[in-house]
Amino acid sequence: MERTFYLMSPASVLAAATALAGDDTTRTSSIFAPVSTPADAAYTAALLVLAIAAAIFLVVAGLLAYGVVAFRQRPGDDGSEPPQVYGSDQIELAWTVIPILVVVVLCLVTARTVYDVQGALKPPGATLVTVVGHQWWWEIRYPELDIVTANELHVPVGEPTFIDLESADVAHSFWVPRLAGKTDLIPNRRNRMWIEPREPGLFRGQCAEYCGTQHAHMGLRVYVHPRPEFDRWVVAQREPAVADPTVAAGRRVFETTACINCHAVRGTVATGRFGPDLTHLMSRATLAAGATRMTREALHAWLADPDHVKPGVLMPAMKVDAPALDQLVSYLVTLR
Ligand code: HEC
Ligand SMILES: [Cu+2]
Numbered sequence: 001m002e003r004t005f006y007l008m009s010p011a012s013v014l015a016a017a018t019a020l021a022g023d024d025t026t027r028t029s030s031i032f033a034p035v036s037t038p039a040d041a042a043y044t045a046a047l048l049v050l051a052i053a054a055a056i057f058l059v060v061a062g063l064l065a066y067g068v069v070a071f072r073q074r075p076g077d078d079g080s081e082p083p084q085v086y087g088s089d090q091i092e093l094a095w096t097v098i099p100i101l102v103v104v105v106l107c108l109v110t111a112r113t114v115y116d117v118q119g120a121l122k123p124p125g126a127t128l129v130t131v132v133g134h135q136w137w138w139e140i141r142y143p144e145l146d147i148v149t150a151n152e153l154h155v156p157v158g159e160p161t162f163i164d165l166e167s168a169d170v171a172h173s174f175w176v177p178r179l180a181g182k183t184d185l186i187p188n189r190r191n192r193m194w195i196e197p198r199e200p201g202l203f204r205g206q207c208a209e210y211c212g213t214q215h216a217h218m219g220l221r222v223y224v225h226p227r228p229e230f231d232r233w234v235v236a237q238r239e240p241a242v243a244d245p246t247v248a249a250g251r252r253v254f255e256t257t258a259c260i261n262c263h264a265v266r267g268t269v270a271t272g273r274f275g276p277d278l279t280h281l282m283s284r285a286t287l288a289a290g291a292t293r294m295t296r297e298a299l300h301a302w303l304a305d306p307d308h309v310k311p312g313v314l315m316p317a318m319k320v321d322a323p324a325l326d327q328l329v330s331y332l333v334t335l336r
Contacts (some may be wrong), residue, residue, distance in 0.1 A: 001185045002017055016153055029177045029178060029205070030177065031043065031046075031177045034178055034179075034182060035178050035179065035197075035198055035203070036178065036179040036195070037160075038120075038179070038194065038195040038196070039177070039178055041116050042113060042180075042181045044081060044147065045109050046282070052102060052106065065243070069288070081330050085254075091235045117181070120194060122160070122194070126159065126160045126161060126295070127142070127156060127159065127161040128142065128143055128144050128162055129141070129142055129153065129161060129163045129183070130165075131153070131164070131165050131174060132166045132210070132217075132296075133167040133185035134167075134168045134249075134314075135152055135168070135169050135171060135212045136211065136212065136213075136218040136289055136310070136313070136314075137205070137218065137275075137288065138218070139276065142234075145234055148279070149275070149277060149283075150222075150276035150284070151219070151290065152223060152284050153222045153223070154233050155195065155197065155219070155223070155225050155230070156225060156226070157177050157198065157224045157225060157230075158198055159196065160194050160196040161196070162192065162194045163192065164191070165190070165191040165193065166191075167185040168187075169211075170185050170187065170212065171187070172184070172209050172211045173185065173209035174208075176203050176205030176220060176222050178203050180193055181193075192247065195222075197222075197224040199224065200224045200229075201224055202221060202223055203224065203329040204221055205220035205221070205222060206219055207219075207220070213311065214291075214310050214313060215310070217288065217289055217291045217310055218290075218291025219286070220290075221290065236280070237280055240279070241266050241279045241280070243267065244331075247327070247330045249327045249330040250327035250328045250331025251268070251331045253320065253324045253331070254328055255270065257318060259272075259318065262275040263276065264279065265277075265278050265279050267279075274314075275315055278335055282332075282333055282334075282335055282336045287299065287302060288302065288306070291309055298330060301323055303318065303320065304317070304325060
C-alpha cells in the first residue's frame with residue numbers, strides 16, 4: 001500500500017483497493033440503500049422521477065415501435081405520400097398540456113424534498129459537528145464536546161447530527177451516499193446539512209467535488225454508534241494525549257521537528273492546524289483520508305515519504321534520520 005497507485009498494474013490496484021476496503025465492503029455506498037432521513041427523501045423523489053421518466057419512455061418508444069412495424073413499406077405500396085395531419089387542435093393541446101403537467105409535478109416534488117431536507121430545524125440535543133475540507137483530508141470538530149479529529153466522523157444512531165461545512169482552501173463536497181445528498185464546502189462560507197442514521201455501522205463517503213490531485217484519496221468514514229458506545233467514544237476523545245514515558249525519545253523528536261507547526265497533540269507544544277490533529281491518531285482505522293490502513297508500517301512509510309503514499313500531498317517529507325524515525329513512529333503509535 002505504500003506505493004503510488006499509478007505505478008501499479010490495474011490488477012494490483014484492484015487488489016489493493018479490495019484489501020483496503022476489507023470488512024467495509026459489506027456495507028456498500030449505494031444511493032439506492034438509504035439509511036438516514038435526508039437520504040430517504042432524496043431516494044423517494046428519485047424513484048418517482050425515474051418512474052415518470054420510465055412511463056414516458058415506454059409510451060414514446062411503444063408508439064415509435066408500433067409506427068415502424070404497422071406502417072412499414074410493403075410489397076405493392078404505390079409510393080404515394082400517406083395522408084398528412086396539420087393543425088389538429090386536440091393533438092397539439094395534448095402534447096403541450098401533458099408535458100406541462102409532468103414538469104409541474106416534478107417541480108412540486110423536488111421543491112417539497114428540498115424544503116423537507118434544507119428547512120429542517122435543529123432540534124435541541126442534536127449533535128453538532130463542524131467539518132472543514134482541506135486538500136486532501138477532512139478536519140472534524142465537535143464544538144460542544146471539545147473534540148477534534150480527522151477523516152472519521154462518529155455519530156449516534158437514531159438521532160440527528162447537524163454538520164456545518166467549511167473549507168480551508170478550495171471547494172470540496174461532502175458526500176456519504178447512504179446518509180444524505182451532497183453538500184459543498186466553500187471557502188468563506190458556511191453550509192449546513194444534517195443526517196439522522198437509523199442503523200449503526202460504518203458508512204463510507206468521499207469528496208465529490210474535484211479539489212486537486214489527491215481528490216480521489218479524500219475519503220470519509222462515518223461510524224454510527226448506539227448511544228452508549230458513542231458516549232464512550234466521546235469520553236476517550238476528550239482525554240489528553242497519552243504520555244507514555246517509554247517513548248519520550250520519540251516525543252522529543254516530534255516536538256523538536258516542524259511537525260508541531262502543522263499538527264496538534266493536546267497537552268503538548270504541538271498546536272498546528274494545517275494538518276490533522278494527532279491527539280488520538282491511532283483511534284482512526286485509516287491514514288491520510290483512507291489512503292492506507294493505520295498501521296505501524298504505514299506510518300513509517302508515510303513519515304519517510306508522504307508523497308510516495310499520496311503523491312502531491314501537502315505534508316513534506318521531513319527527512320528524519322532512520323533511528324529518529326523509528327522513535328517517532330513508536331511515539332505516534334502510543335497516541336490512542
Ligand atoms: C507543512 C505542514 C506539515 C508538516 C511540517 C508535517 N505534516 Fe504531517 N500532515 C500534514 C498534512 C497536510 C497532512 C494531511 C495529508 C493528507 O491526508 O492529505 C498530514 C498528515 C499526517 C499524518 C496522518 C494523519 C491522519 O490522521 O491521517 C501523520 C501521522 C502526520 N502527518 C505526522 C507528521 C509528523 C510526525 C510530522 C513531523 C515529522 C509531520 N507530520 C509534519 C502537514 C504537515
Ligand atoms: Cu475533492
